[in-house]
Amino acid sequence: MSKEKEFLDAKEKALNSLEKAKSENKVDEGIKAILDIINGSDEYYTSSSCAGRIVLIELPQLGDKKGAEFLGKWHRKIEPDEIGGAAKKAKTGMLWLLAQSPILHIGANTHDASDNLLKTAISCGFKNSGAKSTGRKIIVEICSTERLDSPIGKDGKLFCNEEYLNLLVNIANEIMDRSSLKLHRLEEKLEKYLSTRKTTQQ
Amino acid sequence: MSKEKEFLDAKEKALNSLEKAKSENKVDEGIKAILDIINGSDEYYTSSSCAGRIVLIELPQLGDKKGAEFLGKWHRKIEPDEIGGAAKKAKTGMLWLLAQSPILHIGANTHDASDNLLKTAISCGFKNSGAKSTGRKIIVEICSTERLDSPIGKDGKLFCNEEYLNLLVNIANEIMDRSSLKLHRLEEKLEKYLSTRKTTQQ
Numbered sequence: 001m002s003k004e005k006e007f008l009d010a011k012e013k014a015l016n017s018l019e020k021a022k023s024e025n026k027v028d029e030g031i032k033a034i035l036d037i038i039n040g041s042d043e044y045y046t047s048s049s050c051a052g053r054i055v056l057i058e059l060p061q062l063g064d065k066k067g068a069e070f071l072g073k074w075h076r077k078i079e080p081d082e083i084g085g086a087a088k089k090a091k092t093g094m095l096w097l098l099a100q101s102p103i104l105h106i107g108a109n110t111h112d113a114s115d116n117l118l119k120t121a122i123s124c125g126f127k128n129s130g131a132k133s134t135g136r137k138i139i140v141e142i143c144s145t146e147r148l149d150s151p152i153g154k155d156g157k158l159f160c161n162e163e164y165l166n167l168l169v170n171i172a173n174e175i176m177d178r179s180s181l182k183l184h185r186l187e188e189k190l191e192k193y194l195s196t197r198k199t200t201q202q
Numbered sequence: 203m204s205k206e207k208e209f210l211d212a213k214e215k216a217l218n219s220l221e222k223a224k225s226e227n228k229v230d231e232g233i234k235a236i237l238d239i240i241n242g243s244d245e246y247y248t249s250s251s252c253a254g255r256i257v258l259i260e261l262p263q264l265g266d267k268k269g270a271e272f273l274g275k276w277h278r279k280i281e282p283d284e285i286g287g288a289a290k291k292a293k294t295g296m297l298w299l300l301a302q303s304p305i306l307h308i309g310a311n312t313h314d315a316s317d318n319l320l321k322t323a324i325s326c327g328f329k330n331s332g333a334k335s336t337g338r339k340i341i342v343e344i345c346s347t348e349r350l351d352s353p354i355g356k357d358g359k360l361f362c363n364e365e366y367l368n369l370l371v372n373i374a375n376e377i378m379d380r381s382s383l384k385l386h387r388l389e390e391k392l393e394k395y396l397s398t399r400k401t402t403q404q
Contacts, residue, residue: 062348062376094373111313115337130332130343135317141332146264150352151373159369164361171296171353174264 003136007109010137011045014107018046028052028075030180031102034187038106041194043113047139048105052179054078054172055100056086060093069093077173080165087158095153099172101144101179102126108138117142120193124186144182146175205338209311212339213247216309220248230254230277232382233304236389240308243396245315249307249341254381256280256374257302258288262295271295279375282367289360297355301374303346303381304328310340319344322395326388346384348377 001009018035021027027035028051035046056072072086087095108114114131121129121142133139148171153159160168203211220237223229229237230253237248258274274288289297310316316333323331323344335341350373355361362370 062373062380111336115335118334118336128330130334131336132320132332133317134313134320134333134336134340138336147351148353149349151350151370154369159366160362167356167361168353171264178264 004109006136007107010047010107011039014045014047015039030075030183031104034104034183034190037187037191037194038104041197043109043197044117045107046104047107048103050100050103051075051183052102052176053100054176055096055098056083057096057098058090058093059096062094067093071095077176078169080162080169083152083165083169084158087153087156090153090156092155094151095156095158097148097150097152097168097172099146099148099175101146101175102142102183104142105132106140106142108140111138114138114140116193120189121186124189125182126186142186144179146178148172148175206311208338209309212249212309213241216247216249217241232277232385233306236306236385236392239389239393239396240306243399245311245399246319247309249309251306252302252304253277253385254304254378255302256378257298257300258285259298259300260292260295261298264296269295273297279378280371282364282371285354285367285371286360289355289358292355292358294357296353297358297360299350299352299354299370299374301348301350301377303348303377304344304385306344307334308342308344310342313340316340316342318395322391323388326391327384328388344388346381348380350374350377 018027030051031049035049038044038046054074055070058069058071060067071089072082083097106117108117111134117140118129118131126142126144128143128145129141131138131140148168150168152168158165220229232253233251237251240246240248256276257272260271260273262269273291274284276284285299308319310319313336319342320331320333328344328346330345330347331343333340333342350370352370354370360367
């Protein structure tokens with residue numbers, strides 16, 4: 001199969017999955033516009049995305065993602081009480097509060113297309129972006145550097161007092177705010193860039 | 203200039219910088235063997251590296267890396283007292299304790315070479331790896347997912363009590379241990395892989 005045909009097949013498959021996810025309300029509102037912009041281009045498609053989230057997770061062992069238990073997951077800003085509530089479900093292991101900035105996986109049809117996308121993303125502050133696969137199939141990951149990875153308790157008991165927890169939640173919320181701003185910046189810049197590409201190609 | 207010539211020039215420049223850094227004791231001991239293995243290959247060169255570190259940093263504002271002040275930087279496991287000592291230099295802003303796993307930047311001469319390197323790195327647990335640039339110049343970043351990004355105080359005052367600080371330092375030290383293990387795994391796998399490549403090319 002030609003490389004172009006493989007790209008088109010992968011794009012079709014990805015768009016079908018996206019439509020399904022949209023119909024099941026599994027796509028973050030804040031990221032829908034940018035997905036449409038990217039998928040409207042001949043050079044790219046999105047294969048997965050998250051607009052940013054706050055997570056309370058229980059990890060039996062450091063780095064043991066398989067054994068990880070999600071106690072709370074919020075695609076929005078939260079109140080400190082919500083952490084306490086979610087932590088009640090904890091059993092054994094370390095409790096981590098994470099704030100994760102947006103992440104997008106994007107297929108590109110050429111190395112030039114992937115490089116242009118990477119440069120655009122990095123210029124919008126998504127400095128942790130990189131191509132995860134640069135062989136026949138090219139997949140670019142767009143993500144940012146702001147994050148919180150903070151152990152806040154163990155075996156169901158929170159270590160931090162109320163004041164400290166408030167501070168952590170404030171930081172997590174600030175990361176969510178900054179995530180929205182950065183996504184908007186990327187949306188604008190990609191829209192502008194991709195409209196030029198269309199003109200060039202026609 | 204041909205792409206190959208550009209690669210060779212970039213490699214020569216990188217190796218000169220590396221020799222200078224080595225002579226100034228600026229290269230982490232734990233990463234020297236892997237750098238030599240990579241630079242011994244015709245397909246790659248290393249442009250920067252860190253074997254993993256624990257950092258105490260003061261950030262005036264979230265994500266404000268320019269205004270960041272490094273109060274402590276350790277390329278080894280630490281004692282909780284060392285955090286307290288370094289925090290004495292704090293002025294204003296949020297204090298973050300970070301543990302960062304190894305990071306390597308590697309130039310590759312072809313997209314296939316970068317893809318093979320990425321696959322090898324990911325199979326050794328460096329799951330955050332990606333190509334940062336996929337155009338004429340190809341740069342792969344190898345890094346892992348374990349990390350600690352924990353705000354521990356503000357304006358010179360630590361929020362966490364002794365018990366909590368001990369726990370955070372334990373986790374940071376565990377990240378350093380896991381970093382060494384992963385680097386050794388990558389070293390072995392790359393040595394094996396690159397020796398096959400040499401045979402194939404001869």
